[in-house]
Amino acid sequence: MKKIHNYNELLMVKESFPVEVSEYLKEEFHSLYDYLSNGEGIEIFSLDTHQAMIILENKDELTNILNMTFAIEYIEELRLETIAIQRIGIYSAEDVQLYYYILSNELG
Known part of the structure; x- marks a missing residue:
């Protein structure tokens, strides 16, 4: 699990992902x-703990979040050029915290 609270953390995390995912995360951060x-x-600028962008790195982390059914505000699947991402909004401290999970690296 990677957490993004500020622009420096975004820049560090961006290097771990394909360009299109990095660009998407950058757009999301700019929107916030x-x-x-x-x-x-x-x-x-820094996001509070309950506002940080969370990138889930494995199925277990995703399962743990999806098991919090009482707190799930929405789940949407986004299709970038070659990658699908799940974007999950979790209700936290009277706000919606964004979680991201890369579903696939190649869309067919």
């Missing part, structure tokens, strides 16, 4: 920044 920032620069 636009919505939640109070005018501070993106370099110092």
